[in-house]
Amino acid sequence: MNCINHPSESAVSQCQVCGKGLCVDCTNKFSKPICPDCFSVSRQKQKRAAVTEVILTLLIGLPVGIILDLLVNDTYKTPDSFWESHFFLIYMGLGIVAGWKTLTRITPQIFLFLPVLGWLLYFVIMAVFSLFAGLIAFPIRTIRNLSLFFK
Template identity: 40%
Template sequence: MNCYNHPEIISVASCIDCNRGLCVDCSNLYTIPICRYCNVNRIKKEKREIIKDFVWMFMFALVLAYVLTSSMPSTDNVYISLWFTAFYAGLSIYNGWKFLSNITPNMFLALPLIGWLIYFCVKYVLASFVGMILTPFLILKKIKRLLDIIKIEV
């Protein structure tokens, strides 16, 4: 098998995504043996995932802020601070839920209905507390990674 980019050179590795042949120069471009096309696809996919995550996070936060503040009659200053608090709570719950989902094992739990109800209630409460602490760090990490991806694309 010959290199996909250099057909005259014998390949020494294959792309881990598409199994195209890669010569020594092509396989040493990145830390893993991956061709340029697959690497570009991975970068685009990661960028889409980060943007999609931001959209879902802010939509959840806006809905929660609206639900929590729509029935609260109050003065303007209190209303604005309550709205921002509810918005941050929405961000926190979303990020905490994703964090807890990432650290739990990917196995199916066989629980009765009441077990699932207790599981989701406990996870919701834990997500709100864990999310309050992690949200600023996770948002900064995602923004930094998005900026790095934009630099790579240019």
């Protein structure tokens, strides 16, 4: 078998996605042996996922942040920290999508076998933890998404 990009070179590995032959130079071009066509498809999927996460953050996180802000500021009047509390609560709401995705990655798959009440409890606990995990995960995932999109 010969390299798909360099027909005169013999293949030393195969693309992990499509199985096309790759020479030494093509094998070492990316972090894993993958042909340029599959790499560009993978890059497009990553860009779509980044855009989807940003859209979800705006469609879900922003309303959650505004609702949190309205609920907390109607209940607790704090005139001395007016702008800080608004900013923090909206930021916390924006982070719910990033927090949810981060927690989903580290949650074991054992929760697949829960009864309905268990799923409801799991959803509520996950939503609350996502608000707090999002405080850290939101800027990290936003920077990562922007770098993926503009690469």
